[in-house]
Amino acid sequence: MFEPEELFVVESPAWTVDLSGSAVTAIDYSIDGAFVAYSNKPGIITIATSYTGEIKRVLEQKYTTNPITKIRFHPFEENLLICTSKDGFIFLYNIVKGEMVEMSRHLGSNLLAMNVDSFGETFAIACADGSIRVYDLENLQRTKVLVKMASRTSASQQVNIYDICFHPEDSNVILAAGWNDRVLYWDVRTGNAERNIAGPHIRGAGLDVHNDTIITASARDKKQIEMWDYGSGKKLREININPETAKKECYINACKVSRNGLALAAGGSGCNLTQSFEFSHGTYIGQTAPYSSPVSYVAVSPFGSSFVTGTENGDISCHMIRLKPN
Numbered sequence: 624m625f626e627p628e629e630l631f632v633v634e635s636p637a638w639t640v641d642l643s644g645s646a647v648t649a650i651d652y653s654i655d656g657a658f659v660a661y662s663n664k665p666g667i668i669t670i671a672t673s674y675t676g677e678i679k680r681v682l683e684q685k686y687t688t689n690p691i692t693k694i695r696f697h698p699f700e701e702n703l704l705i706c707t708s709k710d711g712f713i714f715l716y717n718i719v720k721g722e723m724v725e726m727s728r729h730l731g732s733n734l735l736a737m738n739v740d741s742f743g744e745t746f747a748i749a750c751a752d753g754s755i756r757v758y759d760l761e762n763l764q765r766t767k768v769l770v771k772m773a774s775r776t777s778a779s780q781q782v783n784i785y786d787i788c789f790h791p792e793d794s795n796v797i798l799a800a801g802w803n804d805r806v807l808y809w810d811v812r813t814g815n816a817e818r819n820i821a822g823p824h825i826r827g828a829g830l831d832v833h834n835d836t837i838i839t840a841s842a843r844d845k846k847q848i849e850m851w852d853y854g855s856g857k858k859l860r861e862i863n864i865n866p867e868t869a870k871k872e873c874y875i876n877a878c879k880v881s882r883n884g885l886a887l888a889a890g891g892s893g894c895n896l897t898q899s900f901e902f903s904h905g906t907y908i909g910q911t912a913p914y915s916s917p918v919s920y921v922a923v924s925p926f927g928s929s930f931v932t933g934t935e936n937g938d939i940s941c942h943m944i945r946l947k948p949n
Contacts, residue, residue, distance in 0.1 A: 625946055627901035630886075632909025633943040637929065638676025640939035642915075647933025649694040650922040653701060656929075659922070660704060660718075662691035663937040668706055670718055673929060676941060680721050687712050693737035697760075700743065705760065707737040707748060713763055727763035729756060736787050736828075740794040747797050749784035755797060757811055769797070769809050771816065786830035790853065798837065800825035806839060806851075820856050823849060827876035827891075828920055833884050833902070840878030840889050847875045848889055848900075862887070862905040869894040869910070877921040885927030886944055890918030897921055897932040899944060914938050 643663040650661045652673060659673045668682040668691060682704075689709040697703035702719040711729040716722065733751040739760065740746065747757045757767035783802040790796040797809040799816075804824050807816040820837065823829075829840030835853040848862040864873040873894035880887045880902055890897030895917050898910040916936035923930045931941045 627904045627906035627908070629947050630901055630906075630908040630944055631947050632899050632911075633945055634909075634912075636911075636940040637674065637943050638671075638941050640676065640937075643937030645937050646690070646919050646935045647937060647939055648690045648692060648920065649706070650920050650931050650933055650939075651694045651696055651704075652922055652924050652931075653696045654698055654925065655701065656924040656926055658696075658718075659931055659941070660694045660696065660706075661931070661933060661939055662694060662706075663933065663939060665690045666708065667691075668694060668704075668716075670704075673924060673931075673941065680718060682706075682714075682716055682718070682721065684714060684723060686726070692734055695737065695739045695746070698739065698741055698743045705737075705739060705746060707734050709733050709735075713737075713748070713758070715760075715763060725763045727758070735784055738786075738788045740789040741791045742794060745789075745794050747787055747789070749787045749799060751783065753784065753801075755784070755787065755799060755809060757797075767811055767814065769811070769814055769816075785825050786828050788830055788832050791832055791834065798830060798832065800830040800839065806830065806837065818856060820851055822846075822858075826874075829875060829878045829889075831878060831880050833880045833882075838878060838880055838887070840875040840891075842874040842876060842891065844872045844874065844893075847873070848878060848887070860905065862889075862900055864889070864891075864894065864898055865907045865910070868907070869896060869898065871895075873898075876918055879921050879923045879930070881923040881927035882925040883927055886923055886930070888921045888923050888930040888932075890921050890932055892917030895934070897930065897942075899930060899942075902927075908944065909942075911940060911942055 736749040755769040823839035824841040826842040875891040878889040920933040
């Protein structure tokens with residue numbers, strides 16, 4: 624084993640993608656970490672190798688030119704990828720063949736966020752009307768609608784939902800980060816938001832769960848990254864962006880933890896960079912150089928060996944996390 628202080632971020636990017644002029648709205652690593660999917664052009668997804676950035680496939684379609692709001696590789700079937708667009712389209716692709724397997728569409732409100740459960744059976748979308756809709760992943764058929772209840776004003780989702788995720792061991796629980804500085808625990812069985820965590824000021828892809836720890840990233844200059852106990856909702860600890868190295872205040876827009884719990888990466892506006900931390904201790908391990916625009920999205924490899932940053936101008940870069948030489 625190694626100590627957190629032995630980790631570092633390689634200063635030079637392993638690979639980069641030139642400015643596209645459009646915001647990077649979604650990034651995801653494949654389950655084995657070999658590939659990265661990203662969208663830096665509305666309606667288009669690029670599949671590249673995570674080691675060199677070599678483009679393997681570009682997924683285009685004729686139905687929408689709206690931004691892609693989320694990309695997720697299937698957790699078990701490596702050839703499948705699901706994505707959503709702002710105007711409600713849901714696409715399931717076979718990335719090996721470059722073919723669309725299934726398509727569906729949510730009508731009535733913009734689609735803001737999406738996530739897939741750990742078992743590859745269910746996914747959920749978050750809509751601009753404050754509702755969450757649950758689907759069967761195999762056929763893209765809706766199975767449940769979660770809508771705020773008037774009698775539950777203390778735990779009701781208002782308007783925008785910025786990010787959602789399933790509990791990794793219980794697909795009946797969906798966590799949702801809303802505009803009212805709360806993270807709600809939605810229960811698919813009851814259809815209600817049963818509990819909430821108050822405080823996190825999430826304004827992007829800033830919600831994650833590792834085991835029974837909820838991670839929130841807030842767009843503010845303090846208490847930026849907070850860890851919460853899933854069971855009790857109590858705050859466990861916090862990580863703040865290192866001000867000495869960032870040199871500017873940083874308002875976090877995006878945060879992600881590696882699947883193995885080794886590394887965390889978070890980036891945002893102000894400082895316009897991404898910093899990485901060893902997750903269990905919160906030890907700072909390195910950062911990117913500042914970008915020309917705010918960070919809009921961050922993804923971390925499943926094994927914590929690299930992370931990819933996307934910006935509002937369409938910049939993309941991949942940085943490796945390595946052990947310091949003896």
